[in-house]
Amino acid sequence: MEPHILELPRRVVVGRGVIDSIGSDYDIMKLPDSPLILADDTTLKIAGERVAASLSKYSPAIEMVGDSTVEEAERVSGVAENHSCIISVGGGKIIDIGKVAAFRRGIPFISVPTAPSHDGIASERASLTHGSSKASIKARPPLAIVADIAIIMSAPRRLIASGAADAISNITAVEDWRLGSVKGEYYSPYAVSLAMFSAEIVIASAGQIRERKERGIRNLVEALLTSSISMSMAGSSRPASGSEHAFSHALDSLGSRALHGEQCGVGSIMMAHLQGGDWERVRDALKKLGAPTTARGLGISDGTLIRALTMAGGLRDRHTILNERILDEEKARELARATGVIC
Numbered sequence: 001m002e003p004h005i006l007e008l009p010r011r012v013v014v015g016r017g018v019i020d021s022i023g024s025d026y027d028i029m030k031l032p033d034s035p036l037i038l039a040d041d042t043t044l045k046i047a048g049e050r051v052a053a054s055l056s057k058y059s060p061a062i063e064m065v066g067d068s069t070v071e072e073a074e075r076v077s078g079v080a081e082n083h084s085c086i087i088s089v090g091g092g093k094i095i096d097i098g099k100v101a102a103f104r105r106g107i108p109f110i111s112v113p114t115a116p117s118h119d120g121i122a123s124e125r126a127s128l129t130h131g132s133s134k135a136s137i138k139a140r141p142p143l144a145i146v147a148d149i150a151i152i153m154s155a156p157r158r159l160i161a162s163g164a165a166d167a168i169s170n171i172t173a174v175e176d177w178r179l180g181s182v183k184g185e186y187y188s189p190y191a192v193s194l195a196m197f198s199a200e201i202v203i204a205s206a207g208q209i210r211e212r213k214e215r216g217i218r219n220l221v222e223a224l225l226t227s228s229i230s231m232s233m234a235g236s237s238r239p240a241s242g243s244e245h246a247f248s249h250a251l252d253s254l255g256s257r258a259l260h261g262e263q264c265g266v267g268s269i270m271m272a273h274l275q276g277g278d279w280e281r282v283r284d285a286l287k288k289l290g291a292p293t294t295a296r297g298l299g300i301s302d303g304t305l306i307r308a309l310t311m312a313g314g315l316r317d318r319h320t321i322l323n324e325r326i327l328d329e330e331k332a333r334e335l336a337r338a339t340g341v342i343c
């Protein structure tokens with residue numbers, strides 16, 4: 001067998017108020033002076049300034065980050081030239097830019113998530129816009145993650161529900177991977193267990209997550225971390241990205257403005273139906289979380305949804321249920337109707 005290389009974070013700190021002691025985490029890891037903190041207007045106020053204060057003896061600099069584009073990652077990588085480490089303070093966008101810039105510079109990366117909006121927290125890939133499409137780009141997995149529950153609990157409800165939906169969508173991703181394994185693809189039951197554990201803990205905590213209770217948000221953060229680690233175990237995004245993610249990528253290319261996890265959740269309802277799985281359980285969990293379960297909830301037309309379903313199977317070189325059940329327009333419509341995603 002080929003050797004298997006896992007890049008896992010060295011230090012993960014989860015708890016209330018933990019960003020105020022990021023300076024001592026920095027001491028323990030013996031990192032050099034002059035880190036570069038990335039933030040935007042919102043995350044600077046709620047967390048970035050506190051991170052900078054805690055790291056004051058290391059003379060940190062702060063850089064404001066714009067859109068999650070490849071060009072912006074290049075620009076930030078230039079800014080990071082004389083810095084020893086990149087610390088991203090924010091949601092998916094700022095984390096993605098930071099981990100790509102740190103990879104290009106060959107310096108350590110620290111992730112300080114302010115919202116639990118997807119499961120890329122600890123992964124070695126980032127999703128950035130390149131021209132009109134989204135690309136998955138090689139990035140640096142974090143050396144450390146400092147997840148302050150008090151801040152994450154106050155994140156917008158929609159971002160929280162979206163992150164939870166992303167974890168739930170592992171259910172269909174894992175089944176797609178099993179179908180791939182029947183075709184001879186490498187398959188890791190260990191990675192599958194971790195990915196399924198993430199989905200199940202989110203389903204079990206759905207009520208507490210929706211109410212932004214501390215226990216629920218902690219479970220969600222840990223579930224997203226576990227999901228991220230399942231991808232490191234697998235050496236690819238396989239355990240957390242199947243046909244439902246292909247559907248989400250298709251929607252992105254059609255100009256949908258819904259969030260990644262929201263799209264994957266709705267995709268997962270339909271793909272679970274196609275796989276012969278318990279699609280109602282997926283839908284009910286999403287409803288309980290307050291995540292969208294219909295085209296309308298995603299803010300897209302029925303036509304766009306059908307078009308994304310017919311495109312999804314051809315988007316990636318990865319075996320999924322969409323290779324076994326080809327969706328033409330009529331079949332896509334039937335599937336969306338059968339699951340109540342369109343009326």
Ligand SMILES: [Zn+2]
Pocket residue numbers: 118119166240241245260261264
């Ligand atoms: Zn995802």
